[in-house]
Each structure stands twice: as structure tokens, then as C-alpha cells.
Amino acid sequence: MPKVVGYTPPWLSRPSPGARLFTDPAPQSPTSPSKRSSYLSTPSSTQYQGPRRLVASRGTEVFTVVGNKIRWADLATVRDEWEENTQSGSNRFGPARTGAVQSTEDDAYRTLDVPIYYQIRQIAISPSGIFLAVCTEHTVHIAVLPPSSRLRDQDRSPLKLKTYQLGPTIHVIPESPLSAVLWHPLAAAGVSVDSIVTVTAEAAVRVWELDRSNKWSFERPSLAIDLRKLADGISCDQDFEPSGFGKTRGFSVDDFDMEVSAACFGGWGRDDEDAWASMTLWVAMRNGDIYALCPLLPSKWKPTSTSIPSLSTTAVSRMASIAGEEADMDERRAADQQYEWVQEIDNDEPLLMESTDSLGEFEIRLRPQNPSAIPRLQGPFAIQPEDDDQDIEISDIFVLPAKLDGEDLLAGEDVYDEFDLAAYAGVPFTTLCVATPHNELWFAIDLDGVSGQWLPKRGKSVFSVPTSDAKELTLIDTFALDDTGLDPAGNWPMFSGDVVHNYSVFLTTSRQVYSISLNEWVTRLAAELTGTEPVDPGLRTRLETSCQSQVCLVNKLVDSLEPKEVLSAPTVIDDVSLGYFLLATTLASVYAVFFDQAHFGTSIFEASSPELTATSPSRLNAQVARPNGGEDSNNLETLPTRSPYAPAPVFYANPLxxxxxxxxxxxxxxxxxxxxxxxxxxxxxxxxxxxxxxxxxxxxxxxxxxxxxxxxxxxxxxxxxxxxVKQMTELAQRLQNLQPSAEEDEAGHLREKKTRDARLKDAREKQAKLMARYEALRRKVGRVGSAKRELSSKEKAWIEEIDVLGENMGVKVDDQNVQNGRVEGNSRLDQRFQTVKQLAHELVEESKQLEKQQQEDQQSAATLKRGDSAVTSSMSTSTLSTSMSGSKSNMSASSSAPAFGVSSRLQKERIAEVMGMVEREGAVIEAVMNRLERLKVEY
The missing domain is CATH 1.20.5 (Single alpha-helices involved in coiled-coils or other helix-helix interfaces)
Structure with a gap:
């Protein structure tokens, strides 16, 4: 869980320009009033029940919705300007009184004009940072963002953005409202192209492939799927496109059972994720059912470095696992379809596309056409146990992808050592987080996993009749949040991902923001599931204990005190200079929570003055993150654990x-x-x-x-x-009145404890003695070998003795060889040693042949004694004579063996004597060589 190190800094609090970016002190007329609303109704936005995501970020740039307008600002520039004016003592950020001050207020942000009439509910920036999706309750508008350099111009006048509306005849007011608008994580995003997915409450999923040079791409989706039709489909050749605008529809139970409340992708397109995760769309229905659509891809998509190898490995292993088994027909057909789909990807040549960050080109792939572009709807998955009669209503869903098994993927590859397998550590299953309007959290895992499935083609054998029985997920924990003063009519909890920690997520309710961390539980569970040791009988018990313990750590980060204010889903920014923090807004205020940057390990940015250190959490965070500061940075408590007081928004609101x-x-x-x-x-x-x-x-x-x-x-x-002040006064008095007490020495006598000054004096004297001793040793070592004096008579006699001993032992030793670390041996000692080794080898071989001959003689004698036939006796005799003649010829060929009449006992004695002589010679030679080595080192 990220550790909180600070709250809303002064440069984001009133009356600084950073606060004016997110609030409007004098709002204009109400935006887009509904004609059907009564003139006596209270102006409140709490009647809307749906997602609110009104803040987005691109690096240090922030886009926020105030009223019905979009504002832009660079937070790094805002903070730097505030610090400069604070140091200079300028009061230009005080209350607005003059025209110059008013122009300064306008310099804090820049307004981006978008022609949108109805109230904006969500904004989302594409991962490439080029497009901005602006969503109302029913419509979607795509705005093209200018580069950051243009937005940072000195001219702060409103900037009109080029905007396209997605499907003017599709996403319209009479149709169903939008439930989710998601940028595809595997989109082949270029300079002018991208892909976005929209999901409506009527279970209509549309994939849009945007191209600025082709306006038709904003008019019609490249892929449109009606999940209600797909749930009852039996062939991929059917028409699953949603009904057109204005067409009448008959009554169906699916109108209530398949009302979409939220949707999300199962991954973020990273290398350490499961290959199927990022192409799986999870759709949560309002009644608690969850469906999966895999694979959902645009016509051109960008795979990760591990996607295609992982897909190939999975498809081949699945085909091999069911080849010899009596598997179900649906399972065999699904395996064949996956293999066919992956094989088409392998056979196609990759295409090249220009990168958005001007770093070159990257490879993209075409979506396979077989078996079909529309996958099969998998589910429903039930997160609620069967024995639980409680009705559950889902407001949002968040999926943590399964980690890729790096060892299975890279086993046998040449690049196995180039990959960091520690980066692929994690749980090998998908974790689902579900929130309800009653501030309840449900955590479940999918142990089987979701992979690509398709409906069969028409004319072929079809799948079995779809069943309505839900597949139950493994529920691991439920958690109830604080529901004090909860209004379920306006409460709509939303999840926001963390850009730093993989298993952390932020949950936003109508009045609070919570940090939810599964890191500790996932780490503990991954150690059990991915261990290298074999599975022991106690694994099941340990897993059950892990699941029964606390799964998630929940920390309340923001608590809005205004009952009428509704929090927007936050954005998370992680920058070296600006800090790692969360930013959430309401209609009248902004909330920021700063976290430590322990993942950076170090930082070179420091505060320029104590005043900025005390008031700038982002700068102080850089100092706290130092790992070599002499103290563990995780244990530093440098900032208060509660947020500072912020004046009520009613003080700054327009009274009229x-x-x-x-x-x-x-x-x-x-x-x-x-x-x-x-x-x-x-x-x-x-x-x-x-x-x-x-x-x-x-x-x-x-x-x-x-x-x-x-x-x-x-x-x-x-x-x-x-x-x-009272505590500090008492502490100062205690320090002044502190007297040394008595202590016992080694002999057991009481003596007065030394004062602080005396102990400091003793330490300095001890340090001086150590320095003097070190200096004396240094000088003594420096004098050794510096004076070139002659050798004494004893040293010369010792050297001569060593030389004579080396000559007697057959080893030639000279000064040059000793300096080079080599000792050359004479031919006399070497030849003697080689002769002894050769003799020992020949004797051993001869003894083995004699033993073999003796065994054959014994066998032949036993055969004759049993009274075998004459033929057998003659064969044995001929064999014996042949063996004898062969052994005689071998013995005569040997250089040192007697011809005939030598008993085995005598032969063994001779061999023992020779082996003893070899051992003695070897011991003598080894002792001489060791002594020469020692003498060489001493010399």
C-alpha cells in the first residue's frame, strides 16, 4: 500500500492559482438545463447515478471539467511559479482586487473549448496522449489534443479543439446511456489513429477505429456486438449487430438481466501479463452477473513482446493435452479454434507503424478472420455464493490480470537468460474486484482463466445448447466500507487503477476516496503457488489459511465534509520532480494526497528552503525517498497524518x-x-x-x-x-535539570555516571589515540623495503641451501621463474615419475587379465565335473586352450611380466610392492613441490 506523506499542498489550496484551476468562484448560468425539470427543483447533480470521471492527466498536465468546460494546466509550472512568488514575497495570489490580479488568475489555466451541449460526465485521455474522449450521459465526443508545447504558450486565451462525435445516429439521447468508454490497451495507436470501445446499458459493445484522415471512422464502428443476441447465438454467421435507431424491440427478460453497469479490460497491455488478459473485455451487469468477451480486438492491434509466444505455447499445449484424452466435444472444438486463430497470426507478416513518441516504428498485426471477428460470450460468472440470498447490485468492476509464467514461456529459448524472471512474479489467476452502491467490496478469483472462444460456423456441428447456470467464481473476501450518511440514490463507487503498484486500486464513493491494496496477500499467495519446491501435503492448508486471513488493506485517503459535493474519480500522477500523488475534485474544491516514492529509490530534487520543505510535500517526498540517508525511509514520519483544514466552499461561492x-x-x-x-x-x-x-x-x-x-x-x-508550547517547556526544563546518576563498574563499585561532555571528551581522546597508532603503523609499513640494504650471511646461506635442495630433487629454481610464479621440473625426476606411473598401469591391466583367466578356468572345471557331453567338453577345452594362448601372447607382449609359472599370490605381492613404491615417490614429490611453493612465496 502506498504510504501517505502529505496532503493538499499550499499551491493547490486557496487562494493560490492551483485551486482556481479546479474550482469556479463565479460560475456562469447552469449548463444545459433540462426542459422537463421543474423551475423549483434544487440545483444538484446528485440525481445522476453513474460514473463521474472529470479529471485526467498526461504526464504533469491535468485536464479537468469545471461547469461544462475543460481546463488545462501544467502542475509543475503552477508549483514553480507559486514557489517563486512565495520566495519573492509577492502578494499577487491574494484576493482579487485589481485588474492585474484578475489577469494573473487567468494565467493559472487555459480553457479548451469543445462544442458539447449536455453535461460532461467523463473524460479519458488515450494512452498515446493524442485524443481526449469527452462523454456525456449518452454521447461521446473525441477531441484532438494539441502538443504540450502549444498549450504552454504565453497566450492563455481559450483554445478551440477539433472535435468529432462518435456515431451521431448511434449514441443519441433516446438510446440507452453509456456505461463505459475505454481506450483499447492493444490498439495500434499512431500519430492520427487509435481505437476506443464504448459499452451502453443495453449491452451494446462497439469498437471504433479512429482515423483523422477518414471521417467515416467516426460515423460507424468497425465492430458492433449486441451481447443479448450473442448470449443466445449458436453460429458465428448470425447477425449480432445492435438494432438500429428507432427500431421497435420486443419484450425480453434480458432487458433486466443484462443491463450493463460497468465494463473494463482485463489488462493494461504489459509484457508480464497473461496474453489473453488485455484482449478480454469484462462486462458487469447490474444484477450481479459478469460476462467475458475474449478476444475483442480491432482490425489492427499491437501485441506485446510476449503475446504471440505465449499464445502459441498455450494453443499447442492445449492441443497436446486433449489429444489422447476423451475430452468434451466443445472443449476439443475450442482448442481447434484457438490453434487455428493463433496459426493465422503466426503465418501473417507484421506491419510497421510510426510511433507516437517519435522513437521509430513498431510492429502491428492484423486481426485473424477465422474462426470469426466476434468472439463467443463467456459466462455468466457469479461472484456471489449460491447459499447467499442477498441481492447484489454492481456499480463498477476492476480486474487484476494473471501474471505470465516466464519459466514455461522461455524454457528452451536462447534468450532465456536475457529476461528478468523476477518481473513475471505474481499470481497465475485473474483477480476481480467488484463494488456496490452500498459501499461493499467483493473480491474473487477465477482459477480456470478466460481464453479465446468462438461460435462455430454455420453448417458445422454447433456447440451444445447454452445453459443459464452461472459459473461461480472463488470468493476470497468481502469488505464493507463506512456508510455513514450514505445516499444510495447518488452513490456510485468507482475504481481507479494505480500507476505504480500492480495490485493496488483506488475506490471513490460520493464522499470518500479509499486506497485498497492486495500486494501483501498476493505476494504471500504467489510464494506458495510459484515456489520451486515440490507440492507438499500442507499446501492446501496454507492456501486456506491465506484466504481466511486479511486479503486487502484499506486506508481512507479523502473524506469530504460537504454532503452536497460529489467526488469525481481521481487521477494518479507519478513524476520524479512533481511527486507521486492522487488528485480528486468536487464542484467547489480539490483534494490531493501525496505518497512516498520508494519505487524510485533516490531523487536529486530537494527543496530550496526550509519553508518550501515544510509546505511542499512533493519536494519533501524526494528527500524521504533517499535509501542511503542513514535511516529507513519507510519509518520516517515527516508530515502530519491528517489533512489540513480547508475553508468551506460556501465562503468562495457566488451568493447570487x-x-x-x-x-x-x-x-x-x-x-x-x-x-x-x-x-x-x-x-x-x-x-x-x-x-x-x-x-x-x-x-x-x-x-x-x-x-x-x-x-x-x-x-x-x-x-x-x-x-x-507547554510540552516543549517541560521538555526543556527536564533537559536542563538532567543530572548524571550512579552506575556500577566492573568491580561492582558505584561510581558517578559520566556527563555528556565527559563522554564526548573521552571519545575524542580515543579517536586521537587511534589516529596516532594508525599513523605509526603506516610509517613503519612504508619503511619496509624502501631502503636497499644487503642481505645478511644467514639469509644468503638459507638461499643457497634452498637452491641445493632443489637441484638434488631435480627441480630447477631461478629468480625469474620465482617472480613469474612458475617452477620448472628437471627431466630426471619427471622421467622417474612417468615410468612408475606406466609400470603401475601395466601391472593393473595384467592383474585384471589374470583374474579373468582364473574365472574362466574355474567355470570350465565346473562344467567338466558335472559330466557334460563330449561336444561341450571339447568346446570348453578348445576355449581354454584359446584363452591360454591369448593370455600368453598378451603376457609376452607386456614389457615387465614373467612368462609362465607365476602364482596369483606372488603377482598380488609384486603389485602391492609397486603400488607402495609409487605412493612413496608421489608423496616425496608432492612434499618437495609444496615446500618449493612456500619458499617461492616467502622469497
Whole structure:
């Protein structure tokens, strides 16, 4: 779990320009009012129940939605400018009073104009950073983002973006609302092309392949699938395209059972993921069912470095595993389809496309056409156990992909040593996280995994009749969050991925942001499942214990105190200079939580002054992340563990906004009656005045509560400061009155403990003695060998003795060979040693032949004694004579063996004597060589 090191910094708090980026102190007229809404309704966005993702980031750049406009700013520039003005003492960021200050406020951000009428609910930047998806409740608009250099221009005037609407006749108001808008992780993203997937509540999945040079790509999707039709499909040749606009539909139970609430891809397109993960679309229905669509790919896709080898290995191994077994027909057909699909990828030549970061070209692949471009709908997967009668409603789903088995993939390859197998460590199964509107979390794992499946072609044997029985996932844990003051009508929990930790995720409710970490549990479980030791009987017990223990660690990061404010899903930024932090917004405030950057290991960025260190968590984070600072950075508590007080948004809100909102929603005759004509008493006018009184009363009540809270905070701050001063005074007095106490020495006598100054003096004296001793040793070692004095008579006699001993032993020793580390041997000793070795080898061979001959003689004698036939006796006699003649010829050919009449006992004695002589000679030679080596080293 990421460790919190700070909260919202001053350069993101009021009255700095960073806060003005995310809030609007004087909002304009209400954006896109609904014609059917009553003019007496309360202006609140809590009636909308769906995802809110109003913040996106591209590096250090942030895009946010305020009102119905998109603002852009570079947070690094905002922070640097704030620090420069803080150091210079300028008060230009104070309350707006002059026109110059107002222009400074405008310099904090830049407005991006997009022609969108209805309220923006979601924004999402493509992984390439070129396109921005702007989504309302029913429509999707694709804006082309300019490069960062153009956005950083000094000109801060509004910039109009080139915008395309996806499917003007498909995503329209009368149709079903959008449930998810996802950029494909394996899209072949180029300078002007990309791929996006939209999922509607009516279970319509569409894959759009965007191309700026082809406007038709924004009009019609390249692939459209109706999941309700696909669930009942029996052949891939059927028409699974969603019904057109305005066509009548009959009643179906699937209208309620297959109402989509959320969708996500099973991976992020990384090398350490399972090959099927990033091409699997997980779709969660509102009633608790989960479906999987695998593989879902655009016509051109970009595989990772391990995708194709992993797919080939999986397809071949699956074909081999069911070849000799009596497998089910559906399983055999699925294996054949996977093999056919992967074989088409292997046979096609890769294409080249220009990279978006100008680093060259990369390879892309074409989507196979066989068996089909539309996969089979797998599921439903039930996350709820069968014995649980509780009704579950899903608001969002997040999938953690299974890790790739690097050893199985790279076994037998030449590049096996080039890969870091530690990067592929993880659990080999998919983990699913599900959230409900009642702030409940469900965690489950899919042990079987999801792989590519397709429906058969028409005319061939089809799959068995689809069953409605759900496949139950393995539920590992459930967790209930804080639901104090929960309003299920406006609460819609959303997941956001972490860019640093693979098994961490952030959950955003209507008022809180939580950090959820599965790292510890996954690490413990992966050690059991991927261990190199063989599986022991206690594995099942350990796995059950691991699943029964705490699975996730939950930490509350943000808690909004305003009941009417609804938090947007945060964005996570990880930058060396800016820091690693989370950024969440509401309609009137911004929340930031900074984490430590232990994954960087070190940083060269430091604060330039103590004031900035105390107020800039991102700069302080760089110092905390140093691993060689003499102390473990994970144990440093440098910042308070609670967020600082932020003034209530009502202090900065436009006081005329509620009345302006009400006046714009009045009927035309009432507007004229209020503005142009004298006010006359009537029931309608009384109703307007009553509602205006209630509006002003609610607004004044909020001001009173905010003022009371500010008073309580100030009073508590005064008390806490008094307590801190009192504690520091007591601590200073204790330090001044600290006296040394008595202690026992080695003899057991009491003596007065040394004071701090005395101990420091003793340490310095000891250090001086050590330095003097070191200096004396250094000088003594330096004098050794420096003076070229002559050798003494004893040393000369010793050298002569060594030379004579070496000549007597047959070893020639000279000064040059000793310096080079070599000792050359004379031919006399070498020849003697080689002769002894040859003699020993010949004797051993001769003894083996005699033993073999003796065994044959004994066998032939036993054969004659049993009284075999004459033929057998003659054969044995001839064999014996042949063996004798062969042994005699071998013995005569030997250089040192007697011819005949030698008994085996005498032969063994001779061999023993020779072996003893060899051992003695070898021992003498080895002792001489060792002594010469020692003498050489000493010399």
C-alpha cells in the first residue's frame, strides 16, 4: 500500500492559482438545463447515478471539467511559479482586487473549448496522449489534443479543439446511456489513429477505429456486438449487430438481466501479463452477473513482446493435452479454434507503424478472420455464493490480470537468460474486484482463466445448447466500507487503477476516496503457488489459511465534509520532480494526497528552503525517498497524518448563483412579472417568493455552519498550540535539570555516571589515540623495503641451501621463474615419475587379465565335473586352450611380466610392492613441490 506523506499542498489550496484551476468562484448560468425539470427543483447533480470521471492527466498536465468546460494546466509550472512568488514575497495570489490580479488568475489555466451541449460526465485521455474522449450521459465526443508545447504558450486565451462525435445516429439521447468508454490497451495507436470501445446499458459493445484522415471512422464502428443476441447465438454467421435507431424491440427478460453497469479490460497491455488478459473485455451487469468477451480486438492491434509466444505455447499445449484424452466435444472444438486463430497470426507478416513518441516504428498485426471477428460470450460468472440470498447490485468492476509464467514461456529459448524472471512474479489467476452502491467490496478469483472462444460456423456441428447456470467464481473476501450518511440514490463507487503498484486500486464513493491494496496477500499467495519446491501435503492448508486471513488493506485517503459535493474519480500522477500523488475534485474544491516514492529509490530534487520543505510535500517526498540517508525511509514520519483544514466552499461561492439558477428556470410570464411589471400578489408569486425564501435560508444556514466550524477549528488550534508550547517547556526544563546518576563498574563499585561532555571528551581522546597508532603503523609499513640494504650471511646461506635442495630433487629454481610464479621440473625426476606411473598401469591391466583367466578356468572345471557331453567338453577345452594362448601372447607382449609359472599370490605381492613404491615417490614429490611453493612465496 502506498504510504501517505502529505496532503493538499499550499499551491493547490486557496487562494493560490492551483485551486482556481479546479474550482469556479463565479460560475456562469447552469449548463444545459433540462426542459422537463421543474423551475423549483434544487440545483444538484446528485440525481445522476453513474460514473463521474472529470479529471485526467498526461504526464504533469491535468485536464479537468469545471461547469461544462475543460481546463488545462501544467502542475509543475503552477508549483514553480507559486514557489517563486512565495520566495519573492509577492502578494499577487491574494484576493482579487485589481485588474492585474484578475489577469494573473487567468494565467493559472487555459480553457479548451469543445462544442458539447449536455453535461460532461467523463473524460479519458488515450494512452498515446493524442485524443481526449469527452462523454456525456449518452454521447461521446473525441477531441484532438494539441502538443504540450502549444498549450504552454504565453497566450492563455481559450483554445478551440477539433472535435468529432462518435456515431451521431448511434449514441443519441433516446438510446440507452453509456456505461463505459475505454481506450483499447492493444490498439495500434499512431500519430492520427487509435481505437476506443464504448459499452451502453443495453449491452451494446462497439469498437471504433479512429482515423483523422477518414471521417467515416467516426460515423460507424468497425465492430458492433449486441451481447443479448450473442448470449443466445449458436453460429458465428448470425447477425449480432445492435438494432438500429428507432427500431421497435420486443419484450425480453434480458432487458433486466443484462443491463450493463460497468465494463473494463482485463489488462493494461504489459509484457508480464497473461496474453489473453488485455484482449478480454469484462462486462458487469447490474444484477450481479459478469460476462467475458475474449478476444475483442480491432482490425489492427499491437501485441506485446510476449503475446504471440505465449499464445502459441498455450494453443499447442492445449492441443497436446486433449489429444489422447476423451475430452468434451466443445472443449476439443475450442482448442481447434484457438490453434487455428493463433496459426493465422503466426503465418501473417507484421506491419510497421510510426510511433507516437517519435522513437521509430513498431510492429502491428492484423486481426485473424477465422474462426470469426466476434468472439463467443463467456459466462455468466457469479461472484456471489449460491447459499447467499442477498441481492447484489454492481456499480463498477476492476480486474487484476494473471501474471505470465516466464519459466514455461522461455524454457528452451536462447534468450532465456536475457529476461528478468523476477518481473513475471505474481499470481497465475485473474483477480476481480467488484463494488456496490452500498459501499461493499467483493473480491474473487477465477482459477480456470478466460481464453479465446468462438461460435462455430454455420453448417458445422454447433456447440451444445447454452445453459443459464452461472459459473461461480472463488470468493476470497468481502469488505464493507463506512456508510455513514450514505445516499444510495447518488452513490456510485468507482475504481481507479494505480500507476505504480500492480495490485493496488483506488475506490471513490460520493464522499470518500479509499486506497485498497492486495500486494501483501498476493505476494504471500504467489510464494506458495510459484515456489520451486515440490507440492507438499500442507499446501492446501496454507492456501486456506491465506484466504481466511486479511486479503486487502484499506486506508481512507479523502473524506469530504460537504454532503452536497460529489467526488469525481481521481487521477494518479507519478513524476520524479512533481511527486507521486492522487488528485480528486468536487464542484467547489480539490483534494490531493501525496505518497512516498520508494519505487524510485533516490531523487536529486530537494527543496530550496526550509519553508518550501515544510509546505511542499512533493519536494519533501524526494528527500524521504533517499535509501542511503542513514535511516529507513519507510519509518520516517515527516508530515502530519491528517489533512489540513480547508475553508468551506460556501465562503468562495457566488451568493447570487442559487437565485440566478431559479430565475432562469422560471416560466416566461413569471420572469416578466418579476422583472418588467410591478409585483402583484398571486398564488404563483407566493410560491416563487416562498421558494426564494427557502433558498436564501438554506444558503445562510450553510454560511452559519461554515463559520461555526471555522471558529471551532481556530479554538482547537489555539488549544493544541498551547499544549505544544507547554510540552516543549517541560521538555526543556527536564533537559536542563538532567543530572548524571550512579552506575556500577566492573568491580561492582558505584561510581558517578559520566556527563555528556565527559563522554564526548573521552571519545575524542580515543579517536586521537587511534589516529596516532594508525599513523605509526603506516610509517613503519612504508619503511619496509624502501631502503636497499644487503642481505645478511644467514639469509644468503638459507638461499643457497634452498637452491641445493632443489637441484638434488631435480627441480630447477631461478629468480625469474620465482617472480613469474612458475617452477620448472628437471627431466630426471619427471622421467622417474612417468615410468612408475606406466609400470603401475601395466601391472593393473595384467592383474585384471589374470583374474579373468582364473574365472574362466574355474567355470570350465565346473562344467567338466558335472559330466557334460563330449561336444561341450571339447568346446570348453578348445576355449581354454584359446584363452591360454591369448593370455600368453598378451603376457609376452607386456614389457615387465614373467612368462609362465607365476602364482596369483606372488603377482598380488609384486603389485602391492609397486603400488607402495609409487605412493612413496608421489608423496616425496608432492612434499618437495609444496615446500618449493612456500619458499617461492616467502622469497
Amino acid at each position: 448563483y442559487p437565485l440566478e439558477h431559479m430565475r432562469q428556470r422560471l416560466a416566461p410570464n413569471l420572469k416578466r412579472a418579476i422583472v418588467e411589471k410591478p409585483v402583484r400578489l398571486s398564488p404563483a408569486m407566493l410560491e416563487v417568493m416562498t421558494y426564494a425564501h427557502r433558498t436564501i435560508g438554506a444558503q445562510s444556514g450553510e454560511l452559519e455552519k461554515a463559520a461555526a466550524e471555522l471558529f471551532r477549528r481556530c479554538d482547537r488550534l489555539r488549544e493544541e498550540l498551547g499544549d505544544q
